[in-house]
Amino acid sequence: MSWTTKPSATTKIPTRAEPYCTQAMKDRWTRELLPRYATKQGALMPILHEIQHAYRHIPYQAMVEIASFLSIKPADVMDTVTFYEEFHTEPVGKCVIGICQSIACEVCGHQKLLDHVRNRLGIEPHETTDDGKFTLLALECLGSCDTAPVALFNETLHENLTIEKVDRLIDEAARMDGKGGGGHH
Numbered sequence: 001m002s003w004t005t006k007p008s009a010t011t012k013i014p015t016r017a018e019p020y021c022t023q024a025m026k027d028r029w030t031r032e033l034l035p036r037y038a039t040k041q042g043a044l045m046p047i048l049h050e051i052q053h054a055y056r057h058i059p060y061q062a063m064v065e066i067a068s069f070l071s072i073k074p075a076d077v078m079d080t081v082t083f084y085e086e087f088h089t090e091p092v093g094k095c096v097i098g099i100c101q102s103i104a105c106e107v108c109g110h111q112k113l114l115d116h117v118r119n120r121l122g123i124e125p126h127e128t129t130d131d132g133k134f135t136l137l138a139l140e141c142l143g144s145c146d147t148a149p150v151a152l153f154n155e156t157l158h159e160n161l162t163i164e165k166v167d168r169l170i171d172e173a174a175r176m177d178g179k180g181g182g183g184h185h
């Protein structure tokens with residue numbers, strides 16, 4: 001899980017005129033999402049997933065909009081966003097590489113993999129390449145200790161990783177973007 005500092009009352013929250021939660025989204029949520037949950041708050045997770053997917057992060061303004069849509073406090077939305085690794089308050093790359101750093105993976109050489117990706121992409125954990133292609137994360141146990149070391153490339157879990165396999169996955173991700181290369185700082 002990730003803990004980020006909450007902006008204090010004096011922090012200026014960047015806003016834009018155009019809402020992140022569009023009227024079309026809200027209409028659809030009202031129609032399709034809200035009826036599925038006993039309380040409005042129940043719809044928070046699927047809404048956060050949609051916003052994360054649509055904008056590659058969940059800006060503070062979007063949290064405020066979601067809170068008002070669900071009639072809950074913005075702080076409650078922010079607590080949820082900062083609790084889950086899958087949500088980001090800054091835009092993430094098209095390919096998010098999450099290397100497991102918990103004990104089984106640590107024993108099986110996660111550091112070698114992490115160092116390799118750091119060097120190849122020129123980023124530290126929680127950073128994104130300048131070209132917006134890759135974000136690197138170090139994650140807690142992904143529940144696949146018997147096939148350590150493991151990593152997530154976006155939503156897909158890759159097991160028994162080696163540097164060669166990781167390189168192939170990065171090559172594939174870079175190719176899928178259509179431009180090739182990893183992108184260095």
Ligand code: FES
Nearest residue numbers: 100102105142144
């Ligand atoms: S320690 Fe890495 S999957 Fe459990």
